[in-house]
Amino acid sequence: MADITTLPRNEVGIAAVISALGDLFQDRLQTGQSIREQHGHTTTWLENQIPDAVVFARSTEEVSAVVKLCAQHKVPVIPFGTGSSLEGHLNAPAGGISLDLSQMDQIKAVHAEDLDVVVQPGVTREQLNTHLRDQGLFFPIDPGANASLGGMAATRASGTNAVRYGTMKDNILSLEAVMADGTIIRTGARAKKSSAGYDMARLLIGSEGTLGVITELTLRLQGIPEATRSARCSFPTVEAACQAVMMTIQYGIPVARIELLDALSVRAVNGYSKLALPETPLLLLEFHGSEAGVLEQADVFGGIAEEFEGSDFTATSTAEERNKLWQARHDAYWAGLSLRPGCQGLSTDVCVPISRLAECVGLARAKAEELGLMAPMVGHVGDGNFHALLLLEPGNRDEQALADSFLNWLADTAISMEGTCTGEHGVGQGKRVYVQRELGETTRFMSAIKSALDPDNIMNPGKIIQD
Structure with missing residues (x-):
């Protein structure tokens, strides 16, 4: 069971911080019940533990001012992006301030020749890719939801393209962050590699706001491929589908996406997205490359699928058909x-x-x-x-x-x-106990890092590491 225990509250400190933030932020400080519930609750099954106030920051300097106030009064700070997380990351078990970064949504610089971009944390992945489209570039990490890039970095997100393009940790060159005492740091520059000291960027990626607040990201970009081809294939069993996947990977086919839906998911998708797919285990695939390359990749996969009793194999390069298929996959939760x-x-x-x-x-x-x-x-x-x-x-x-x-x-x-x-x-709250089982003694050193960087435990307390 998830550990969502209520932590001790600092009532005096919370009141002092809210009063000071009201003077600084005026109407960008909100204390209404509904907005606080919204900022505590996400698409999660966990009990909603609401913050005491929500403040909307618009710059790194404002984030620093909020964190300094909270550090002075030992009040929790919970960073908020779009609220699409699933494991209680945004709950406030000790109350405190929800720091909403959605208005920090500027795309600050695109360096097309270097294949990188500098963005604020409130920029969403769809917003970024819309902006990049005319330059022939895209950001490949696709968790399904239109999440904020700051939130995706904080949770080390991945998604459907990870098999080819990796996860967030592979696509971030450097970060700017506000640490627990309000200090603003940068973890690197735009160079594609560095061996200068500890890798602070990778430490903050996946830290879920427990070590600092990410306020700027420098991201790797990819060129939009010349051609894209999607395919689907049904299989008699999940085992047969997975065997086809392993063979595809072993053959070195540079597949961009390869997704499995079991028979029950296919039934749900058929009803929800008005499709007529065979209600057996299904693989959805996407290939990126040249026109000739994606045709060859799809054909090779078709041959592999036959070896494992794959049927109803269909491939298409038509954008409308591809988008319909992948939208159905992204809607699988609602289906x-x-x-x-x-x-x-x-x-x-x-x-x-x-x-x-x-x-x-x-x-x-x-x-x-x-x-x-x-x-x-x-x-x-x-x-x-x-x-x-x-x-x-x-x-x-x-x-x-x-x-x-x-x-x-x-x-x-x-x-x-x-x-x-x-x-x-x-991890959030939902998987804290499992992390202890998985990593064992390693969590003791994770706790030491947390204590060193956030000695008063104000940064998103109650997440990742058991108190």
Whole structure:
């Protein structure tokens, strides 16, 4: 079960900070109940723990001023992007200030010749790619939601393109951040590599706001490929689909995306997106390159699929058809909810070596059925990451207990397969106990880093590391 214990509140300090922020920010400080609930709650199943106030910053200097005030009075600071996280990252278990960065949304510089861009943290991935389109460039990390780039860095996000382009940690050259005492730091420049000291950028990437607040990012860009080709193929079993994936990776085919939907997910997508796909396990793929290259890649995959009883193989370069297919994949969460109207969705996230993926998915399906849980499954199978969406009746404590049992079992199973309890959702509150199981003594040194950089534990307390 997730650890969402309430932490001790500093009532005097909170009151002093809110008073001071009111003088500094005027109407950009909000204390209304609904906006505070919005900034505590995300697309998560965890109980909402709301902050005491929300402040909207517009510059690094304003972020620094907020953090300095909070440090002076020992009041928690919880950075907020778009609110699309899943593991209780934005909850305020000790109250405090939600620091909304959505108005820090400037694209500050595009260096097309160097394939990089400098942005503020509130810029969303869709906003950035719209801006870049006319220059023939794009930013490849696609977690599905139109998340803010600062939030994606803070949670070390990835998504459908990770099999070819990596995750956020592979696509950030440097950061600007405000640390727990309000100091503004830069972790590097625009050089493509550096061996100058500790890699502070990688320390902050994935730290979920527990070490500092990211206020600027320098990101790697990619050229928009000459040609893009998407494909889909149905398989008789998840095991057959995963075997085809492993063979595709071993052949060295530079696939850009390769996604798995189990039969239940396909049924949900058919109903929600008005498609007519065979309701058996499905692979969705995308290939990037030259016109001749993407044709060859799709043809080679088609031959591999035949070896594993793949059927209904279809490939297309038509933008409208490709977009319809991938939009259906991105809508899989909402499609899953439609299988049980009125339900609450609990999205899981584990990652295992690709060679163990079929086994893990099969065991997860059997465990869900054993517990009587409806759980459509999808996965970024090119890197061994998959999700089960548990569909639960709101307020049903028996079902919640079964879900807790499933979460514990799934995390332990992934860890036992030399995998991880979270491939891309991050830790937040929801996975803190599993991180301890996965990393063991390593968490003691993580705690030492946290204590050194944030001695008063004001930066997003109650996340990642158990207090």
